[in-house]
Amino acid sequence: MPLQDLVTWNSIIVIHTQNGFSKEGMRLFNLTRRAESKPDQATIVTVLQTCEDLVVGKLAETIHGLILKCGLFASVVIVTVLLSLYAKLGRLFDSHKVFEEIINPDRVAWTAMLAGYAMHGRGREAVELFESMVKAGEVPDQVSDKHICHIIWTKHLED
Incomplete structure (x- = not known):
């Protein structure tokens, strides 16, 4: 590929992952x-979504490390x-740990954590988080x- 800047790479990775070729995207x-191209926000978001498609927890940890290394x-x-x-990988401890490190979580962050608890039937944690959110x-x-x-x-229904 003659022009190999980050925008070009991001575009190609997104095209592959959005069309069901997640392994090729990775x-x-x-x-x-x-x-030695330093990833940006668009790269990382796409790669994290690819990890979700592939259901690969170890890869998520690697990308987490890269996020820290790149200052993102x-x-x-x-x-x-x-x-x-x-959360979608069932790693609620890790999910909550990441959530707690957000200095000013926005509504989307609160809702994502809430969704993780709801998805895995963690009612008490979900209600406590909802109360904290309010x-x-x-x-x-x-x-x-x-x-x-x-x-x-x-x-x-359980009661």
């Missing part, structure tokens, strides 16, 4: 790393996608309400 990402942990977007990935001044939206209603409904 192979291309590894090529960018060998070319300050991006709430990246951190939210990372905590969501850990106390922090974050106004719940339809998505966070949906997750908390799911937890309450599921708990009601």
